[in-house]
Structures are given as structure tokens and as C-alpha cells.
Amino acid sequence: MAAPPGSPRTPRVADPEDSQTRAAPYRLRRQKSEILRAQYIDVRELRICVGTWNVGSICPPSDLDIQEWLDTDEPADIYVLGFQEIIPLEVGYMIGTEDTRPVAVWEHIIHEALNKKCPDKSKFERHSDSPSPARFNPSDYVLEMDNGLLSESSNDSDGELHLLGSAKPSGSAHCLQTLDLACDVSIDNRVERKRSQYVRLISKQMVGVFLSVWVRRSLQKHIHNVRVSIVGVGTRGFIGNKGSVSVSMSIHATHFCFVCCHLAAGEKNGDELKRNGNVEAIHRRTVFDNPVHIVGVPQRIHDHERIIWLGDLNYRLNLSYERTHELISKQDWDGLFEKDQLEKELGKGCTFDGWVEGAISFPPTYKYEFNSEKYVSDATKSGRRTPAWCDRILSYGKGTRLLSYKRAELTFSDHRPVTAVYMADVEVFVHRKFQRALTFTNTEVDDHLLLGKEAVLEPLNHETGNFPAQVQSKVMAMRYRISESA
Numbered sequence: 001m002a003a004p005p006g007s008p009r010t011p012r013v014a015d016p017e018d019s020q021t022r023a024a025p026y027r028l029r030r031q032k033s034e035i036l037r038a039q040y041i042d043v044r045e046l047r048i049c050v051g052t053w054n055v056g057s058i059c060p061p062s063d064l065d066i067q068e069w070l071d072t073d074e075p076a077d078i079y080v081l082g083f084q085e086i087i088p089l090e091v092g093y094m095i096g097t098e099d100t101r102p103v104a105v106w107e108h109i110i111h112e113a114l115n116k117k118c119p120d121k122s123k124f125e126r127h128s129d130s131p132s133p134a135r136f137n138p139s140d141y142v143l144e145m146d147n148g149l150l151s152e153s154s155n156d157s158d159g160e161l162h163l164l165g166s167a168k169p170s171g172s173a174h175c176l177q178t179l180d181l182a183c184d185v186s187i188d189n190r191v192e193r194k195r196s197q198y199v200r201l202i203s204k205q206m207v208g209v210f211l212s213v214w215v216r217r218s219l220q221k222h223i224h225n226v227r228v229s230i231v232g233v234g235t236r237g238f239i240g241n242k243g244s245v246s247v248s249m250s251i252h253a254t255h256f257c258f259v260c261c262h263l264a265a266g267e268k269n270g271d272e273l274k275r276n277g278n279v280e281a282i283h284r285r286t287v288f289d290n291p292v293h294i295v296g297v298p299q300r301i302h303d304h305e306r307i308i309w310l311g312d313l314n315y316r317l318n319l320s321y322e323r324t325h326e327l328i329s330k331q332d333w334d335g336l337f338e339k340d341q342l343e344k345e346l347g348k349g350c351t352f353d354g355w356v357e358g359a360i361s362f363p364p365t366y367k368y369e370f371n372s373e374k375y376v377s378d379a380t381k382s383g384r385r386t387p388a389w390c391d392r393i394l395s396y397g398k399g400t401r402l403l404s405y406k407r408a409e410l411t412f413s414d415h416r417p418v419t420a421v422y423m424a425d426v427e428v429f430v431h432r433k434f435q436r437a438l439t440f441t442n443t444e445v446d447d448h449l450l451l452g453k454e455a456v457l458e459p460l461n462h463e464t465g466n467f468p469a470q471v472q473s474k475v476m477a478m479r480y481r482i483s484e485s486a
Contacts, residue, residue: 047074049421060106082212103210201226209245227249231244258310365416
């Protein structure tokens, strides 16, 4: 199978003699680089809660309780919540103006669920809660988002760059602002006066697909380069009744990508090939614009270090209706999973080669009668549907550890919501360590001069330009000079 779009191509095989000549110096340079890296970078962990839910085109009541879905008993640092069929997938919605009314309602529900109670900080110690100064001090970290660089792009438009506080809506791109509350939703004044612990970082809707990212307020300033890409793969191959909304962001010095999708439906033989084609199109056409040409910012899905794919992937079971219900009655999840179409696509050389999913130990999430604990039967107007695990969450890349993978028993829709909780490694530049690595004592300078070597380290300019970019630029320059002097 060809390498995923955006992944590096296989390098040209070097000449054997050339490889032998360069091998030793290369290993030495790499060793020096890793030593230097350890001098100014710390690895921290973030708790990330990812949820997906096909809400069946029904606008929820404003008091809907989603605490179980968000797993708020042990709060996360980041919540990535994806919805499908947030509005009906009808022709009028697909080719006309999007109905954004449900978005405000869902954001109100999310805000209330996350900020209803403040967790006991002595019980839950998080990355953003600032542990003891010896372990974590916010002043140590130099990667901060001053205004929040946000942009969005799609396969049909180039997208535009918007800076918070100065952006103006345009025809091809909407202003993406970091707000605490959704617009057009009335919240009790007492709630507004109390500083919200979680804030909405970014939200984006494409017809029925909606992705909303919420973060701890104390973590927000360490997130930058937030960008969005939308891809429609539905009717005629580009309409947004099916497709994806993807968000790219840098948390401290680590790049994250979250892809929320709704793939082709159908349980006939061969329908899984349509879903495979949707995935390939999303990989190929998802591009995150880099309007100001920041060096090292990812543009494709597989350019990121931590990737999570969530949504109604719509993969079904290659089993009869009767046999499926028989295994469900026995709670034989392993027997069912052997016939799962996505399980095959997670194999080597297939559509999701290299992706990882947690063990499934819960019943199929689709298709239920609305507001019921029963799967649909022959008697329903919509017709018989074979139950399946349509709603899934996958991860790609190192540095993420799955803590839990489960579904919530919310009967609001014909799907059950699914939640995955991860611990993710994040590389953090430590200001003190970095300054120490850049600063030479008089003795070290004399030693360098005696060896006939020069180390010219220009001071960082805090006033102009992108300071985090300057940091990375200086780091690369320092790595190069030390490797040359080795």
C-alpha cells in the first residue's frame, strides 16, 4: 500500500562507501543533538477526552445531561467532541445555507457539563494545574499564544488567515474566535460571573458534521497554530452530507491533529469500498493552510505527531441480522468483532494500516429506536438494520496511551455515543534550561577560542516576529554548530 498522503517518501538508497564514510559522524551528530534536546525540553502528559456521537438530526433539549459521555468524574485537560447528523441531511441543507441553530444549543450543553462543578485540585493533579514549582512553573515555558493564530481551509477554497480580535468574516472563511460561551445562548448570570474553567478553543460545522474542542483555561495560552480543514465526500464526491472536519494545533512543541468524519452508509456487500474511498479522499484532500509560512507547521494529516480519528465511520458486520442478534444476546463481543469490517481495514496494507483502536467490550452502537434501549426491528418504519459498531475512535503515532474506550448509555439518538480517554506526551520548551543552553560562561568561551572554534549565538528578539518560531530557529542553529564542532 502506498504511503499515506503527507508522509515522507522512501529515501534513495545511498552508495555503500558513502554510507560508511558518513555513518560515524552522523551518529555523533545525532548523539549530540539528543543530549542537547534533553537540556531544554521536558515531556509532560495531557489527559485528552475524545467523544463521537451521531445525534440523528435531532436538536437536543438545553438541559440534556451528557456528563456520562464526557467522563467528567475524572476531568481531562482537552475535550475533543465530534458530532454527526447535527442537522438533517436533506438537499436544502446541503446546497443552501447551513442551519447553525443546533450548534449554539450543543455548545451551551457542553459548556454547562464541563463547568458545572470545579474538580478537587488536590485529588486531580493535571498538567495545567501547576504542580509544585520544582516540577512545573508556567514561567519556564516560552511557547505561548498571544492572540491565537486561527485559519480554516477546505478542498473548495484556499481559506483565509484570521487573527483573534481583528478578523472580519469573508465569503470563503468565517471568523474563528476563542469564546467561553456559544453565541445566541442565554446563560444564567451567576454562571457567567464565575470564571469558567473550560473554554471553547474552536468549533467548526460542515452540514451535519460538527467538531468542537474545549480546553482548560490555563492551557489555552500554550496552544497555537490552530487551523481547520473541511472535506466533503458525499453526493457527487464533494457535497458535505458526508466528509470530515479536521483541526490542527500545536500544544507547546507537539503537533496534534483531530479528524471528525461521517463516512458512506450502507450494509450491502461492497458498501465498505465506498467508505474506504472516503477515507482515502479525506487523507488526500485535507490540507491545513499556512498563510504566514511558519517553518515546521504541518500541512497534511500524517505530518502531525499525535493523530486521532473519530466519527461515524459506518463500517458494518459481515453477519446476518439473526446471527448478529444471537451473539449480542450472548454478549459475545469477540465473536462479533471477528466479522467487523473496520477490523479488517486496520490490518497491514489496508485502509487504516498503522492505526490503533482500543479493545471493544460494549454492544454495537447502532441502530436503536429513538429514546429506547431496543435495537430497531422489522416492525419499524425505517426497516430492519443489522446492529454494528459504526461509531469509532482511532489513534495514530507514538506518544498516546489509551486509558479507556467505552460507550455512554444515552438514548437520545439512534446511536450510542462513544468516548476514548488518552494520556498524550507533550514536549515543552523549558525557558530556564533553554537560556542555560544558550549561555556560555567565560571559561567555556575561552575553551572555545583556544580550540579555534567560534560560537556565535545571537540574542532572541522578544519584541518582533514570532517568538516561538525564533526559539525553534535558534535551537536548530545551535544544534548545527555543536554538531559541526564535534
